[in-house]
Amino acid sequence: MELMRVVLLAFVLAAVAACGGGGDGDLDTDVRGDTSIKVTILGDPNCGLVEHNLGTDKCSQGSCIWDFTAGLDVELHAEASEGCSFQVWGDDCAFMGGDDTCPLTVDRQIDVTATFVTE
DSSP states (O other), rough: HHHHHHHHHHHHHHHHHHOOOOSSSSSOOOOOSSSSEEEEEEETTTTTTEEEESSOOOOOOSEEEEETTTTTEEEEEEEEEETEEEEEEEEOOOOGTSSSSSEEESSSOEEEEEEEEOO
């Protein structure tokens, strides 16, 4: 019985480590800080990425969560791949419509969607 618990614990820890993302900000879990930006890519997942002006983090395919110090001004930028176009921001960037940049002040949990399509 104890061996089964150890094996199960090892399996769970390995699964959690695998979800930790790959250095580009991608996370498969919804663990986030109080002042974070969660970006979700919609439409064609191979058509673009979102990055911010405060580092080298890039979000492509799926969702990414970036934690920031409260009160920081962050500018998101949507960049379409060749043969694709950026369509529209959603959620907390919806006010920007189809403009490829979205300025935000990180003072809470922020949710953003970016939709890309094949041309």
